[in-house]
Amino acid sequence: MNIVILNGSPKSSNSITVQSMHYLALKNKTCNFEYLNIIDDVKKGEKDILKIADKVSECDGVIWIFPVYHMLIPAHMKAFIEKINEYNLVKKFSNKYCATYSTSIHYYDHTAHDYMEGICNDFDMKYLGSLSHDMNDLIKAECQSELEFFFANFIESIKTDELTLKRFKKTSKYNYNYQNNECSKKIKTTKRTVIVTDSEKGSNIDKMIVKYSSMIDGPVKVVNINESTFSNYCIGCCNCSTHNECIYNNTDDYRKTLDFILDNSDIIVYACEIKDRYFSSRIKLFFDRSFCYTHIPVFKGRQIAYLVAGPVSELGALNEIMKSYSSNETNLAGIVSDECQDDNILNNQIETLVNKSINFAEQDYIKTPMFLSVCGSKLFSDAIKSTLGTIFLADYNYYKVNGLIKNESITGKLKNMTFRYMMNKKAFQSKVKKNMYKHMISKHKKILELEVTNNE
Ligand SMILES: Cc1cc2nc3c(=O)[nH]c(=O)nc-3n(C[C@H](O)[C@H](O)[C@H](O)COP(=O)(O)O)c2cc1C
Structure with a gap:
């Protein structure tokens, strides 16, 4: 049986995740494993992506493997998926049996797998399930057994031509050309708003940004990350672990862009268009690279708002992710999308969002977190208290000084x-x-x- 491993780790053969596949290959000698490292091909053109798609179309089963990066797959893997769509190669994936496997520390691994299941559903692949292991699980005997069980079921399902069901419906598509209205009453404030976007001129998002900014009589800056030149994907080297210094600090303008946003904001508005089941891979690159500040809550104290073009209410995983970006001692002021397809409603919703963001910022209001944020904070705190904190020295120092490592008195x-x-x-x-x-x-x-x- 020929199995294609689509490896989304930027570390290719040095990836933690891929070691589990090598383990399976050793245990299943009758299967032929072909490893394709997405990072090697994604920056190349259509021809190389076509070669991968051809290999997929010829195999018996595909396992998408990836490290969880910022609650999803890494940005370059997202770019690969966008290219499959762009080059009309989806048919090469259709009807192929597939599964997903990841390693992580289990922080929002469920959203990453939900996203990938949605993509497999969109590609009409036959999705057989997922397994999400901690980065050190391969050394545990019970996890080795679980991995073998997962793969044995995968092979058995292919052999028996198992009937699979789709969990996620295709998202709605619409052609709506938003017309923003004149702002009737500006809100005076000293609170500083930064709008982070990858919008194109004349798009709905562009017009939503104009509407949002026009409401404010105070400092507003728009940072369009398409005007920044950074293009290096995070390679997971963890050079940042000790002093929050990324290996690309002196070679591209990512850090300058991020620090500008942090230094000039009380309110951050992400203005993004939905691309497949998330925002664009460029926006994902922006979030992945913020790992230079490791697990330190550098957005602390800020209001977060979202202006979205696309069917955001249909995307459960994205909603959870958006809420998480506004945890860690930041406050979610609101999410407004153009999916209402009505100028009056959208204009009103944007006005309300501006009002709320400024009001919350002026009151320094941070809402008490709920389950996902509470658990996320505990997970980080536990990890940094133990082995993670031996490598991530910057995190350990920050968590210690700020009383985030809790010991019972x-x-x-x-x-x-x-x-x-x-x-x-x-x-x-x-x-x-x-x-x-x-x-x-x-x-x-x-x-x-x-x-x-x-x-x-
Ligand atoms: C940029 C970056 C973002 C990460 N984001 C997450 C995350 O959101 N959730 C999580 O549980 N682990 C996260 N991790 C940890 C990786 O998922 C984990 O180390 C994984 O095992 C690495 O696998 P690999 O060696 O195959 O790339 C992140 C690591 C990096 C470098």
């Missing part, structure tokens, strides 16, 4: 130990259970009593 530990000890005693347990409701709101009641006393 000795008094807290003692209090909990004592309570647990008492809870094991039947009499105490039944007393607590009897008064559970009262106990749970006892401290809240004290706040209300205090409020009553203050009002008297």
Whole structure:
């Protein structure tokens, strides 16, 4: 059986992810594994992409493998997918059995796999499932077994011509030419807005930016990343781990662009068009390269807003990703898209978004985070407290100084130990259970009593 491994790691044969495929190749000698490193071909032209597509069309099954980068696949792999569409090569992928495999630290690995499943559905591939391993899982016996099980099922499904179902519908396409109206009332503010975009002149996004900016009587800057010259993809070398210095710092203008945005913003507006099931690979490149600041929340304290052209409400994974970009002590002011296809509604929605962003910025309002952000912060904190923090020294220092590495206090530990000890005693347990409701709101009641006393 001929299996094509489409490798999305920029490290090619030195990739952690690809080692798992080598492991499978050693365990499955009757299968022929062909490794195609996307990073080598993506910067080349149509001919080389066609060669890859031909290999895909001739094989029995494809495994898309990738490291999770910024909650998705790496930017160059996204660019590869865009080229498949651009060069009309989707047919070469259609009806091919496929699966996805990644390594990461499990931070938003689910959005990356959902995105890839959506792409496989769009390409009419027969999607057989995913496996997401931690970057060190291959050294664990139980994960080796799981990997073998995953591959055995993959092969069996191909042999038995398994019927697959599509989980994601195709997204809506529409031709809507937005006409922005004159701004009736500008909002005066000293808060600084930076709009980050890759928009083209005359596009809906371009006009949404004009509308947004025209509402503000205060500092607004538009950073169109197409005017910056950086084009190097992150190569995962982790040179940034010790002092947040990227190997490209002196060779391209990425860091200058990012630092300009950070130095000049209280509000950041990302104004982007949907390309397949995410924004463009150029925008993805912008996000991937921000890894130069590793896991340090450099956007802290800012308001984040999105102006989107395209069917954003149909893209669950993208919505989760957008919400995450606005966690880490930043605040999501809102998301406005042109999918309403109505000038009046869109003009009103943009006006509301401007109002909210400025109001929140002036109040320094950061909303209490929910599940995804709470878990994300705990995951980073745990990782940096252990092995990740031995390499990522800049992260460790930042997390330590800012109290983000949390250890339980000795008094807290003692209090909990004592309570647990008492809870094991039947009499105490039944007393607590009897008064559970009262106990749970006892401290809240004290706040209300205090409020009553203050009002008297
Ligand atoms: C630019 C960059 C972004 C990353 N983003 C994420 C992420 O969002 N979630 C995560 O769990 N790991 C993330 N990682 C960690 C990689 O996914 C992980 O190290 C992976 O195992 C590398 O695989 P490879 O050696 O095959 O490239 C990121 C690493 C880099 C360099």
